[in-house]
Amino acid sequence: MRVIVTRESVCMADDVHAPHQVDSDYDGDMTLGDFLDDVIRRRYCTPYRGARWAMFHKGASHGEAPIGEVSAEWPGPRFTDEADRERRLDSLAPASGDLRLEFRYHAQSVPLAAEPYYDNTHVPPSTLAIRTAFLLSDVTQSWRKLRDRLRRTRGTV
Known part of the structure; x- marks a missing residue:
């Protein structure tokens, strides 16, 4: 299945390439957790300390609510109550085809997807x-x- 991902810019120099669209093909059986792990691995969302990247489902019937979030300060992605790590990508795709996801930058904000995670041991x-x-x-x-x-x-x- 085709997944179209965009993200917000983090500074004026980054605006040149906005909306940072990446079109990729993924297996529909892939889970949200594995997808977000891949996003982290590819460094698509710039890993600034203190920054949170909330993932929104574009065109969702229930509106634009965050479904997941990543941060350089966390050991892995976090999910909202509406979504979980094991949810399949094809369950989010509309009948018309492409799945559209957007990452929004939140600097120094309280996480949307879970309780704040503070760990100075690492x-x-x-x-x-x-x-x-x-x-x-x-x-x-x-x-x-x-x-x-x-x-x-x-x-x-």
Whole structure:
């Protein structure tokens, strides 16, 4: 079956290629979970930290409601109550043919598909080292400014 996917732009430079349409053929037996795993693998939705990509079913009889969501912060896709990971793609396709899905960008927003997922246990050690180095650098600079101010103050008294 043919699946037509579009996504919103994330910045002005990205607008040049909007609506970022990709037409692909998929097996109708494929599940939503496997489809979204493929979208993540292909990096179709830019994986910015703090960004959520909500997937909407275009042309659905029940209106445009989100059915799934992906984020770089989660280990995998999440689904709304109306859809689940095991739902088949062909169950969403209209009788007229092509399945149309759209990804919408939500920066720093509360997830639409599930409770927020916060997991700091997967932060790589190199990232922690960099964050610690920046923190120590800021503390050192603040301490030096304070020391210099005290020296100037003592010299004028």
